[in-house]
Amino acid sequence: MAVACPVTVGAPAHCGTALVDGGLAVSTGAGTASFSSEADQMVTELFTVHYTGLVRLATLLLRDQSVAEEAVQDAFVSLHRRWRKLRDPGSAAAYLRTSVIHNTRSIQRRRSVAARHPDDRPLDVPSAEVGALRGVAGTAVVEALRRLPARQREALVLRYYADLSEAEIAEAMRISRGAVKSHASRGMAALRETLEQWA
Protein backbone atom coordinates (compact mmCIF):
# COMPACT_ATOMS: atom_id res chain seq x y z
CA MET A 1 0.00 0.00 0.00
CA ALA A 2 1.42 3.34 -0.97
CA VAL A 3 1.68 6.04 1.63
CA ALA A 4 -1.07 8.52 1.05
CA CYS A 5 -0.42 12.21 0.83
CA PRO A 6 -1.61 14.08 3.86
CA VAL A 7 -3.80 17.03 3.17
CA THR A 8 -1.82 19.15 5.57
CA VAL A 9 0.97 21.61 4.94
CA GLY A 10 4.41 20.12 4.75
CA ALA A 11 3.48 16.96 2.91
CA PRO A 12 6.33 14.54 2.33
CA ALA A 13 8.29 15.11 -0.83
CA HIS A 14 6.93 12.09 -2.64
CA CYS A 15 3.49 13.60 -2.65
CA GLY A 16 4.52 16.29 -5.08
CA THR A 17 6.28 14.20 -7.64
CA ALA A 18 3.49 12.33 -9.35
CA LEU A 19 1.59 15.56 -9.57
CA VAL A 20 4.35 17.62 -11.02
CA ASP A 21 4.55 15.07 -13.79
CA GLY A 22 0.89 15.50 -14.36
CA GLY A 23 1.17 19.25 -14.19
CA LEU A 24 4.11 19.45 -16.56
CA ALA A 25 2.57 17.14 -19.08
CA VAL A 26 -0.19 19.66 -19.34
CA SER A 27 1.50 22.99 -18.95
CA THR A 28 3.59 22.51 -22.07
CA GLY A 29 0.41 22.68 -24.06
CA ALA A 30 -1.29 25.33 -22.00
CA GLY A 31 1.41 27.97 -22.11
CA THR A 32 2.58 29.90 -19.11
CA ALA A 33 3.04 33.40 -20.43
CA SER A 34 0.31 35.07 -18.39
CA PHE A 35 1.06 33.03 -15.31
CA SER A 36 3.37 35.27 -13.40
CA SER A 37 1.82 36.99 -10.43
CA GLU A 38 2.39 35.96 -6.86
CA ALA A 39 -1.07 34.45 -6.63
CA ASP A 40 -0.41 32.37 -9.71
CA GLN A 41 2.86 31.09 -8.32
CA MET A 42 1.42 30.23 -4.96
CA VAL A 43 -1.52 28.45 -6.49
CA THR A 44 0.88 26.34 -8.54
CA GLU A 45 2.94 25.51 -5.47
CA LEU A 46 -0.09 24.67 -3.41
CA PHE A 47 -1.45 22.63 -6.25
CA THR A 48 1.71 20.55 -6.34
CA VAL A 49 1.58 19.82 -2.65
CA HIS A 50 -2.13 19.48 -2.01
CA TYR A 51 -4.06 18.66 -5.13
CA THR A 52 -3.83 14.87 -5.04
CA GLY A 53 -4.62 14.68 -1.36
CA LEU A 54 -7.61 16.97 -1.70
CA VAL A 55 -8.99 15.08 -4.70
CA ARG A 56 -8.68 11.85 -2.77
CA LEU A 57 -10.37 13.40 0.22
CA ALA A 58 -13.21 14.74 -1.91
CA THR A 59 -13.57 11.42 -3.70
CA LEU A 60 -13.97 9.64 -0.39
CA LEU A 61 -16.75 12.07 0.44
CA LEU A 62 -18.42 12.16 -2.95
CA ARG A 63 -17.56 8.84 -4.58
CA ASP A 64 -17.41 10.30 -8.08
CA GLN A 65 -13.85 11.39 -8.89
CA SER A 66 -14.64 13.79 -11.71
CA VAL A 67 -17.09 15.66 -9.49
CA ALA A 68 -14.50 15.60 -6.71
CA GLU A 69 -11.93 17.18 -9.01
CA GLU A 70 -14.36 19.91 -9.89
CA ALA A 71 -14.91 20.64 -6.20
CA VAL A 72 -11.15 20.85 -5.62
CA GLN A 73 -10.47 22.98 -8.69
CA ASP A 74 -13.19 25.39 -7.61
CA ALA A 75 -11.37 25.66 -4.28
CA PHE A 76 -8.11 26.56 -6.00
CA VAL A 77 -9.82 29.13 -8.18
CA SER A 78 -11.39 30.84 -5.19
CA LEU A 79 -8.08 30.67 -3.33
CA HIS A 80 -6.51 32.51 -6.25
CA ARG A 81 -9.17 35.20 -6.03
CA ARG A 82 -8.68 35.62 -2.31
CA TRP A 83 -4.94 35.55 -2.39
CA ARG A 84 -4.50 39.24 -1.74
CA LYS A 85 -6.33 38.83 1.52
CA LEU A 86 -4.88 35.51 2.55
CA ARG A 87 -1.19 35.82 1.67
CA ASP A 88 -0.08 33.08 4.01
CA PRO A 89 0.59 29.60 2.60
CA GLY A 90 -0.17 28.11 6.00
CA SER A 91 -3.68 29.45 6.13
CA ALA A 92 -4.03 28.72 2.42
CA ALA A 93 -3.92 24.99 3.10
CA ALA A 94 -6.64 25.34 5.70
CA TYR A 95 -8.62 27.54 3.35
CA LEU A 96 -8.43 24.92 0.61
CA ARG A 97 -9.65 22.21 2.95
CA THR A 98 -12.56 24.24 4.23
CA SER A 99 -13.45 25.25 0.74
CA VAL A 100 -13.36 21.66 -0.54
CA ILE A 101 -15.61 20.50 2.28
CA HIS A 102 -17.98 23.36 1.55
CA ASN A 103 -18.02 22.55 -2.17
CA THR A 104 -18.69 18.85 -1.61
CA ARG A 105 -21.64 19.81 0.55
CA SER A 106 -23.09 22.00 -2.19
CA ILE A 107 -22.61 19.21 -4.70
CA GLN A 108 -24.30 16.69 -2.46
CA ARG A 109 -27.18 19.04 -1.96
CA ARG A 110 -27.66 19.68 -5.67
CA ARG A 111 -27.30 16.01 -6.33
CA SER A 112 -29.97 14.95 -3.91
CA VAL A 113 -32.28 17.59 -5.29
CA ALA A 114 -31.63 16.19 -8.77
CA ALA A 115 -32.06 12.60 -7.59
CA ARG A 116 -35.65 13.30 -6.74
CA HIS A 117 -36.36 13.89 -10.39
CA PRO A 118 -36.77 10.46 -11.99
CA ASP A 119 -35.51 11.62 -15.38
CA ASP A 120 -32.08 12.36 -14.06
CA ARG A 121 -29.36 9.82 -14.16
CA PRO A 122 -28.76 7.88 -10.98
CA LEU A 123 -25.78 8.52 -8.73
CA ASP A 124 -22.53 7.02 -9.86
CA VAL A 125 -21.82 3.56 -8.57
CA PRO A 126 -18.33 2.12 -8.39
CA SER A 127 -17.54 -0.36 -11.12
CA ALA A 128 -17.31 -4.03 -10.30
CA GLU A 129 -13.62 -4.40 -11.04
CA VAL A 130 -12.68 -1.50 -8.80
CA GLY A 131 -14.36 -3.32 -5.94
CA ALA A 132 -12.57 -6.55 -6.79
CA LEU A 133 -9.19 -4.88 -6.85
CA ARG A 134 -9.61 -3.16 -3.59
CA GLY A 135 -10.58 -6.06 -1.43
CA VAL A 136 -13.97 -6.87 -0.09
CA ALA A 137 -13.33 -5.72 3.46
CA GLY A 138 -12.15 -2.25 2.58
CA THR A 139 -14.98 -1.77 0.12
CA ALA A 140 -17.58 -2.78 2.67
CA VAL A 141 -16.18 -0.33 5.18
CA VAL A 142 -16.05 2.50 2.65
CA GLU A 143 -19.56 1.73 1.46
CA ALA A 144 -20.82 1.77 5.03
CA LEU A 145 -19.03 5.07 5.53
CA ARG A 146 -20.80 6.53 2.52
CA ARG A 147 -24.17 5.72 4.00
CA LEU A 148 -23.40 7.81 7.09
CA PRO A 149 -24.80 11.31 7.47
CA ALA A 150 -22.51 13.83 5.80
CA ARG A 151 -21.06 15.37 8.98
CA GLN A 152 -20.12 11.98 10.43
CA ARG A 153 -18.53 10.96 7.16
CA GLU A 154 -16.58 14.21 6.97
CA ALA A 155 -15.34 13.92 10.54
CA LEU A 156 -14.13 10.36 10.01
CA VAL A 157 -12.50 11.00 6.65
CA LEU A 158 -10.71 14.10 7.93
CA ARG A 159 -9.46 12.22 10.97
CA TYR A 160 -8.55 8.83 9.57
CA TYR A 161 -7.66 9.70 6.02
CA ALA A 162 -6.34 13.26 6.22
CA ASP A 163 -4.88 12.71 9.72
CA LEU A 164 -6.01 16.12 10.91
CA SER A 165 -6.16 17.19 14.51
CA GLU A 166 -9.49 17.85 16.13
CA ALA A 167 -8.90 21.60 15.88
CA GLU A 168 -8.10 21.35 12.18
CA ILE A 169 -11.19 19.26 11.56
CA ALA A 170 -13.31 21.78 13.42
CA GLU A 171 -11.92 24.54 11.25
CA ALA A 172 -12.43 22.63 8.02
CA MET A 173 -16.00 21.69 8.90
CA ARG A 174 -16.70 25.06 10.49
CA ILE A 175 -18.07 23.48 13.64
CA SER A 176 -16.90 23.34 17.23
CA ARG A 177 -14.40 20.79 18.50
CA GLY A 178 -17.11 19.28 20.65
CA ALA A 179 -19.26 18.75 17.59
CA VAL A 180 -16.32 17.11 15.79
CA LYS A 181 -15.98 14.67 18.67
CA SER A 182 -19.62 13.77 18.69
CA HIS A 183 -19.86 13.37 14.88
CA ALA A 184 -16.76 11.16 14.88
CA SER A 185 -17.88 8.98 17.73
CA ARG A 186 -21.39 8.57 16.35
CA GLY A 187 -19.87 7.71 12.98
CA MET A 188 -17.55 5.14 14.51
CA ALA A 189 -20.43 3.61 16.43
CA ALA A 190 -22.46 3.30 13.26
CA LEU A 191 -19.56 1.65 11.45
CA ARG A 192 -18.82 -0.76 14.29
CA GLU A 193 -20.96 -3.57 12.97
CA THR A 194 -19.32 -3.50 9.55
CA LEU A 195 -15.86 -3.20 11.08
CA GLU A 196 -16.48 -6.16 13.42
CA GLN A 197 -17.25 -8.38 10.46
CA TRP A 198 -13.85 -7.82 8.95
CA ALA A 199 -11.64 -7.44 11.95
Added chain:
Amino acid sequence: MSIDDDRFRRDEDLLRRALHAEADDVLPSLDALSNIRRRTARPPLWRRPVVLGMAAASVTAVAVITASAYVLGDSSDDTTTTGSESSPRPTVVQSPSPSVTEQPGPPTSTETVAPPPETEDPQPENANVPVYYVTETTQGLRLAREFQNTPVPDDVISAAVNAMLAEQAQDPDYQSYWQADTQLRGVEVKNDVIEVDLTGHTDYTFVGNDIAEISVQQLVYTVTAAASVAGEDGGLPVQILVDGKPPRQMWGQLDLSDPIGRAPLVNVWQHVQIDNPQDGAVLGRSVTISGVALAFEAQVNWQAFDDEGNVVDNGFAMTTESSTFAPFTFEVALEPGFYSVVVSESDPTGGAEGPGPMSDTKNFSVE
Protein backbone atom coordinates in the same frame (compact mmCIF):
# COMPACT_ATOMS: atom_id res chain seq x y z
CA MET B 1 -5.67 -1.02 28.67
CA SER B 2 -9.21 -2.30 28.50
CA ILE B 3 -10.64 -4.60 25.90
CA ASP B 4 -12.88 -1.80 24.70
CA ASP B 5 -9.85 0.39 24.07
CA ASP B 6 -8.19 -2.41 22.12
CA ARG B 7 -11.26 -2.93 20.04
CA PHE B 8 -11.58 0.78 19.35
CA ARG B 9 -7.97 0.97 18.25
CA ARG B 10 -8.43 -2.01 15.97
CA ASP B 11 -11.55 -0.41 14.45
CA GLU B 12 -9.69 2.84 13.93
CA ASP B 13 -6.85 1.04 12.26
CA LEU B 14 -9.18 -0.88 9.97
CA LEU B 15 -10.99 2.28 8.96
CA ARG B 16 -7.72 4.05 8.33
CA ARG B 17 -6.48 1.27 6.08
CA ALA B 18 -9.77 1.03 4.21
CA LEU B 19 -9.81 4.76 3.52
CA HIS B 20 -6.23 4.86 2.35
CA ALA B 21 -6.70 1.83 0.12
CA GLU B 22 -9.72 3.45 -1.46
CA ALA B 23 -8.00 6.80 -1.84
CA ASP B 24 -4.84 5.37 -3.37
CA ASP B 25 -6.81 4.25 -6.40
CA VAL B 26 -7.65 7.86 -7.15
CA LEU B 27 -5.20 9.44 -9.55
CA PRO B 28 -5.78 13.06 -10.40
CA SER B 29 -6.50 13.94 -14.00
CA LEU B 30 -3.66 15.35 -16.05
CA ASP B 31 -5.34 18.55 -17.10
CA ALA B 32 -6.17 19.72 -13.58
CA LEU B 33 -3.52 22.41 -13.31
CA SER B 34 -4.20 23.78 -16.76
CA ASN B 35 -7.91 23.90 -15.94
CA ILE B 36 -7.17 25.96 -12.87
CA ARG B 37 -4.77 28.20 -14.76
CA ARG B 38 -7.27 28.79 -17.47
CA ARG B 39 -9.84 29.85 -14.91
CA THR B 40 -7.49 32.15 -13.02
CA ALA B 41 -5.79 33.65 -16.05
CA ARG B 42 -5.95 37.36 -16.87
CA PRO B 43 -7.60 38.78 -18.81
CA PRO B 44 -10.61 36.60 -18.17
CA LEU B 45 -11.53 34.33 -20.99
CA TRP B 46 -15.19 33.91 -20.30
CA ARG B 47 -16.99 33.61 -23.53
CA ARG B 48 -20.68 33.49 -23.46
CA PRO B 49 -23.40 34.45 -25.89
CA VAL B 50 -25.03 37.74 -25.06
CA VAL B 51 -28.12 36.74 -23.19
CA LEU B 52 -28.64 39.63 -20.88
CA GLY B 53 -31.93 41.29 -21.55
CA MET B 54 -30.33 44.63 -21.06
CA ALA B 55 -30.70 47.12 -23.83
CA ALA B 56 -27.61 49.03 -24.81
CA ALA B 57 -29.45 52.14 -23.78
CA SER B 58 -29.30 51.10 -20.17
CA VAL B 59 -25.63 51.86 -19.95
CA THR B 60 -25.60 55.17 -21.71
CA ALA B 61 -25.08 58.42 -19.97
CA VAL B 62 -28.77 59.02 -19.62
CA ALA B 63 -29.69 58.51 -16.02
CA VAL B 64 -31.93 55.48 -16.00
CA ILE B 65 -32.03 55.76 -12.30
CA THR B 66 -35.70 56.48 -12.11
CA ALA B 67 -35.88 52.69 -12.02
CA SER B 68 -38.25 51.20 -9.54
CA ALA B 69 -40.05 52.58 -6.60
CA TYR B 70 -38.24 50.23 -4.32
CA VAL B 71 -34.66 51.19 -4.70
CA LEU B 72 -33.73 54.73 -4.97
CA GLY B 73 -35.09 57.86 -3.54
CA ASP B 74 -35.73 56.20 -0.27
CA SER B 75 -32.76 54.51 1.23
CA SER B 76 -34.64 51.38 2.19
CA ASP B 77 -32.81 49.62 -0.57
CA ASP B 78 -29.45 48.89 0.84
CA THR B 79 -30.00 49.90 4.37
CA THR B 80 -32.36 47.12 5.25
CA THR B 81 -31.17 45.22 8.22
CA THR B 82 -29.00 42.26 7.71
CA GLY B 83 -27.62 39.29 9.52
CA SER B 84 -29.51 40.03 12.68
CA GLU B 85 -28.71 36.61 14.06
CA SER B 86 -25.65 35.80 12.11
CA SER B 87 -22.89 37.00 14.35
CA PRO B 88 -22.42 38.00 17.90
CA ARG B 89 -20.07 40.78 16.92
CA PRO B 90 -21.51 44.26 17.17
CA THR B 91 -20.14 46.71 14.71
CA VAL B 92 -19.53 50.37 14.74
CA VAL B 93 -20.82 52.31 11.83
CA GLN B 94 -19.44 55.58 10.65
CA SER B 95 -21.77 58.45 10.54
CA PRO B 96 -23.55 59.73 8.62
CA SER B 97 -25.60 56.60 8.17
CA PRO B 98 -28.56 56.87 10.47
CA SER B 99 -30.26 53.66 9.50
CA VAL B 100 -27.43 51.20 9.79
CA THR B 101 -26.02 51.84 13.22
CA GLU B 102 -25.43 48.97 15.59
CA GLN B 103 -26.11 46.25 13.12
CA PRO B 104 -24.61 42.93 13.99
CA GLY B 105 -22.22 41.96 11.25
CA PRO B 106 -22.43 39.07 8.88
CA PRO B 107 -19.81 36.38 9.25
CA THR B 108 -16.54 37.91 8.22
CA SER B 109 -14.67 34.95 6.94
CA THR B 110 -15.32 31.78 5.05
CA GLU B 111 -12.02 30.12 5.63
CA THR B 112 -11.97 29.88 9.38
CA VAL B 113 -14.30 29.02 12.16
CA ALA B 114 -16.19 31.97 13.51
CA PRO B 115 -13.80 34.28 15.28
CA PRO B 116 -14.41 34.89 18.94
CA PRO B 117 -16.51 37.94 19.70
CA GLU B 118 -14.34 40.97 20.23
CA THR B 119 -16.77 43.35 21.72
CA GLU B 120 -14.17 45.61 23.24
CA ASP B 121 -12.01 46.07 20.22
CA PRO B 122 -12.58 49.64 19.11
CA GLN B 123 -10.75 49.41 15.81
CA PRO B 124 -10.78 49.10 12.93
CA GLU B 125 -14.23 50.54 12.62
CA ASN B 126 -16.33 48.10 10.70
CA ALA B 127 -19.59 48.63 8.94
CA ASN B 128 -21.98 46.57 6.91
CA VAL B 129 -21.65 47.93 3.43
CA PRO B 130 -23.73 46.80 0.48
CA VAL B 131 -21.63 45.11 -2.16
CA TYR B 132 -22.95 43.83 -5.44
CA TYR B 133 -21.84 40.67 -7.19
CA VAL B 134 -22.86 38.82 -10.32
CA THR B 135 -24.78 35.58 -10.35
CA GLU B 136 -25.89 33.28 -13.13
CA THR B 137 -29.63 32.93 -13.41
CA THR B 138 -32.11 31.37 -15.79
CA GLN B 139 -32.09 34.72 -17.55
CA GLY B 140 -28.37 35.24 -17.84
CA LEU B 141 -26.05 37.20 -15.59
CA ARG B 142 -27.75 39.28 -12.94
CA LEU B 143 -26.74 41.40 -9.97
CA ALA B 144 -26.89 40.00 -6.47
CA ARG B 145 -25.99 41.80 -3.29
CA GLU B 146 -24.40 41.07 0.01
CA PHE B 147 -23.68 43.14 3.04
CA GLN B 148 -19.99 42.85 3.74
CA ASN B 149 -18.76 43.60 7.20
CA THR B 150 -15.68 45.51 6.31
CA PRO B 151 -13.36 48.12 7.81
CA VAL B 152 -14.29 51.66 6.88
CA PRO B 153 -11.07 53.63 7.20
CA ASP B 154 -12.22 56.50 5.01
CA ASP B 155 -15.71 56.65 3.61
CA VAL B 156 -18.43 54.10 3.07
CA ILE B 157 -18.29 54.29 -0.72
CA SER B 158 -14.55 53.56 -0.82
CA ALA B 159 -15.01 50.70 1.61
CA ALA B 160 -17.76 49.20 -0.53
CA VAL B 161 -15.76 49.52 -3.74
CA ASN B 162 -12.67 48.05 -2.10
CA ALA B 163 -14.72 45.14 -0.81
CA MET B 164 -16.23 44.60 -4.24
CA LEU B 165 -12.78 44.51 -5.84
CA ALA B 166 -10.97 42.43 -3.26
CA GLU B 167 -13.46 40.35 -1.32
CA GLN B 168 -15.09 37.20 -2.49
CA ALA B 169 -18.80 36.93 -1.78
CA GLN B 170 -19.87 34.76 1.15
CA ASP B 171 -22.37 33.13 -1.15
CA PRO B 172 -20.58 30.65 -3.43
CA ASP B 173 -23.10 31.37 -6.20
CA TYR B 174 -22.05 35.00 -6.35
CA GLN B 175 -18.99 35.99 -8.28
CA SER B 176 -17.22 38.98 -9.70
CA TYR B 177 -15.35 39.52 -12.91
CA TRP B 178 -13.46 42.42 -11.39
CA GLN B 179 -9.95 41.38 -10.44
CA ALA B 180 -8.34 42.05 -7.10
CA ASP B 181 -5.49 43.94 -8.72
CA THR B 182 -7.81 46.65 -9.91
CA GLN B 183 -7.37 49.28 -7.23
CA LEU B 184 -9.32 52.24 -6.05
CA ARG B 185 -7.52 55.59 -6.04
CA GLY B 186 -10.39 57.57 -4.67
CA VAL B 187 -14.06 58.49 -4.71
CA GLU B 188 -15.51 61.95 -5.00
CA VAL B 189 -19.17 62.83 -4.64
CA LYS B 190 -19.88 65.91 -6.74
CA ASN B 191 -23.11 67.80 -7.36
CA ASP B 192 -24.25 65.78 -10.31
CA VAL B 193 -21.95 62.76 -10.42
CA ILE B 194 -19.96 60.36 -8.28
CA GLU B 195 -16.44 59.92 -9.57
CA VAL B 196 -14.70 56.61 -8.95
CA ASP B 197 -11.02 56.65 -9.78
CA LEU B 198 -9.39 53.29 -10.48
CA THR B 199 -5.85 52.20 -11.16
CA GLY B 200 -3.79 49.03 -11.57
CA HIS B 201 -5.33 46.37 -13.75
CA THR B 202 -7.98 48.24 -15.71
CA ASP B 203 -8.05 46.48 -19.03
CA TYR B 204 -11.16 44.35 -19.36
CA THR B 205 -11.64 45.03 -23.02
CA PHE B 206 -11.43 41.34 -23.85
CA VAL B 207 -14.63 40.31 -22.12
CA GLY B 208 -17.92 39.81 -23.89
CA ASN B 209 -20.68 42.37 -23.83
CA ASP B 210 -22.91 40.67 -21.29
CA ILE B 211 -20.09 40.45 -18.75
CA ALA B 212 -18.96 44.00 -19.48
CA GLU B 213 -22.43 45.45 -19.00
CA ILE B 214 -23.22 43.57 -15.83
CA SER B 215 -19.77 44.27 -14.35
CA VAL B 216 -20.10 48.02 -14.92
CA GLN B 217 -23.58 47.91 -13.38
CA GLN B 218 -22.11 45.95 -10.48
CA LEU B 219 -19.82 48.90 -9.76
CA VAL B 220 -22.55 51.48 -10.35
CA TYR B 221 -24.95 49.71 -8.00
CA THR B 222 -22.27 49.23 -5.35
CA VAL B 223 -21.26 52.89 -5.47
CA THR B 224 -24.79 54.29 -5.46
CA ALA B 225 -25.99 51.91 -2.76
CA ALA B 226 -23.05 52.86 -0.55
CA ALA B 227 -23.76 56.50 -1.31
CA SER B 228 -27.29 56.23 0.03
CA VAL B 229 -26.02 54.36 3.08
CA ALA B 230 -23.61 57.26 3.67
CA GLY B 231 -26.42 59.77 3.39
CA GLU B 232 -25.35 60.97 -0.03
CA ASP B 233 -27.54 61.10 -3.09
CA GLY B 234 -27.76 57.52 -4.31
CA GLY B 235 -29.49 58.65 -7.46
CA LEU B 236 -26.38 60.16 -9.00
CA PRO B 237 -24.75 58.57 -12.01
CA VAL B 238 -21.23 57.24 -11.72
CA GLN B 239 -18.24 58.38 -13.71
CA ILE B 240 -15.53 55.75 -13.90
CA LEU B 241 -12.02 57.22 -14.10
CA VAL B 242 -8.77 55.42 -14.75
CA ASP B 243 -5.81 57.22 -13.22
CA GLY B 244 -7.86 60.39 -13.05
CA LYS B 245 -9.22 60.39 -16.60
CA PRO B 246 -12.41 59.02 -18.12
CA PRO B 247 -11.41 55.88 -20.03
CA ARG B 248 -12.58 55.54 -23.57
CA GLN B 249 -12.80 51.82 -23.07
CA MET B 250 -12.23 49.56 -20.12
CA TRP B 251 -14.91 46.90 -20.13
CA GLY B 252 -15.51 45.10 -23.40
CA GLN B 253 -16.55 47.55 -26.08
CA LEU B 254 -18.61 49.75 -23.75
CA ASP B 255 -18.10 53.46 -24.02
CA LEU B 256 -17.28 54.69 -20.53
CA SER B 257 -16.30 58.24 -21.37
CA ASP B 258 -19.51 59.58 -19.81
CA PRO B 259 -21.21 58.92 -16.46
CA ILE B 260 -23.38 55.82 -16.16
CA GLY B 261 -26.54 55.48 -14.12
CA ARG B 262 -28.19 52.47 -12.64
CA ALA B 263 -29.89 50.29 -15.22
CA PRO B 264 -33.51 49.45 -14.33
CA LEU B 265 -33.71 46.88 -11.57
CA VAL B 266 -35.95 44.68 -13.60
CA ASN B 267 -33.24 44.32 -16.20
CA VAL B 268 -30.27 43.68 -13.97
CA TRP B 269 -31.30 42.34 -10.58
CA GLN B 270 -31.90 38.70 -9.88
CA HIS B 271 -35.62 38.35 -9.26
CA VAL B 272 -35.17 36.80 -5.84
CA GLN B 273 -32.59 38.15 -3.43
CA ILE B 274 -32.21 36.70 0.06
CA ASP B 275 -30.60 39.38 2.25
CA ASN B 276 -30.96 37.54 5.50
CA PRO B 277 -29.35 35.28 6.57
CA GLN B 278 -26.12 35.60 4.66
CA ASP B 279 -24.35 32.49 3.49
CA GLY B 280 -22.41 30.72 6.22
CA ALA B 281 -24.37 32.32 9.07
CA VAL B 282 -24.82 30.57 12.40
CA LEU B 283 -28.37 31.03 13.65
CA GLY B 284 -30.74 30.17 16.45
CA ARG B 285 -33.53 27.67 15.94
CA SER B 286 -36.10 30.16 14.83
CA VAL B 287 -34.81 31.36 11.51
CA THR B 288 -36.14 34.45 9.81
CA ILE B 289 -35.51 34.59 6.10
CA SER B 290 -35.94 37.93 4.42
CA GLY B 291 -35.13 39.54 1.14
CA VAL B 292 -36.51 41.24 -1.89
CA ALA B 293 -38.28 39.72 -4.86
CA LEU B 294 -40.01 40.61 -8.06
CA ALA B 295 -42.80 38.11 -7.78
CA PHE B 296 -45.73 37.14 -9.92
CA GLU B 297 -48.84 37.71 -7.80
CA ALA B 298 -46.52 38.72 -4.97
CA GLN B 299 -45.68 35.12 -4.12
CA VAL B 300 -42.33 33.37 -3.67
CA ASN B 301 -41.86 29.68 -2.92
CA TRP B 302 -39.31 28.35 -0.48
CA GLN B 303 -37.79 25.05 0.50
CA ALA B 304 -35.47 24.23 3.39
CA PHE B 305 -33.05 21.34 2.84
CA ASP B 306 -31.00 19.57 5.48
CA ASP B 307 -27.43 18.61 4.71
CA GLU B 308 -28.54 15.32 3.23
CA GLY B 309 -30.62 17.21 0.69
CA ASN B 310 -33.96 16.24 2.20
CA VAL B 311 -36.68 18.85 2.19
CA VAL B 312 -37.38 19.49 5.85
CA ASP B 313 -39.90 22.24 5.34
CA ASN B 314 -41.37 24.31 2.55
CA GLY B 315 -43.98 26.92 1.91
CA PHE B 316 -44.56 30.21 0.24
CA ALA B 317 -44.30 33.80 1.31
CA MET B 318 -45.86 36.98 0.05
CA THR B 319 -44.01 40.09 -0.95
CA THR B 320 -45.57 43.34 0.10
CA GLU B 321 -46.39 44.29 -3.46
CA SER B 322 -46.73 42.40 -6.72
CA SER B 323 -44.99 43.08 -10.02
CA THR B 324 -42.26 45.17 -8.51
CA PHE B 325 -39.27 44.47 -6.30
CA ALA B 326 -40.73 44.27 -2.83
CA PRO B 327 -39.64 42.79 0.51
CA PHE B 328 -40.67 39.36 1.71
CA THR B 329 -40.05 37.63 5.00
CA PHE B 330 -40.89 34.26 6.53
CA GLU B 331 -39.86 32.12 9.45
CA VAL B 332 -38.87 28.52 9.70
CA ALA B 333 -38.14 26.55 12.86
CA LEU B 334 -35.17 24.22 12.53
CA GLU B 335 -33.34 21.78 14.79
CA PRO B 336 -29.56 22.23 15.12
CA GLY B 337 -27.80 21.23 11.93
CA PHE B 338 -26.75 22.48 8.54
CA TYR B 339 -29.34 23.75 6.12
CA SER B 340 -29.87 25.49 2.89
CA VAL B 341 -32.91 27.51 2.01
CA VAL B 342 -33.93 28.07 -1.58
CA VAL B 343 -36.36 30.86 -2.37
CA SER B 344 -37.70 30.97 -5.92
CA GLU B 345 -40.08 33.10 -7.87
CA SER B 346 -43.31 31.34 -8.65
CA ASP B 347 -43.62 30.39 -12.28
CA PRO B 348 -47.01 31.31 -13.68
CA THR B 349 -46.59 28.83 -16.54
CA GLY B 350 -45.70 25.97 -14.24
CA GLY B 351 -42.45 25.51 -16.08
CA ALA B 352 -44.18 25.05 -19.41
CA GLU B 353 -42.84 28.25 -20.94
CA GLY B 354 -40.07 30.72 -20.54
CA PRO B 355 -36.64 30.39 -19.04
CA GLY B 356 -37.75 29.00 -15.70
CA PRO B 357 -37.90 30.68 -12.31
CA MET B 358 -34.94 32.43 -10.69
CA SER B 359 -33.96 31.47 -7.20
CA ASP B 360 -31.48 32.36 -4.49
CA THR B 361 -29.94 29.88 -2.04
CA LYS B 362 -28.33 30.43 1.35
CA ASN B 363 -26.46 27.85 3.40
CA PHE B 364 -26.33 28.29 7.14
CA SER B 365 -26.16 26.33 10.33
CA VAL B 366 -28.51 26.26 13.28
CA GLU B 367 -27.14 25.75 16.75
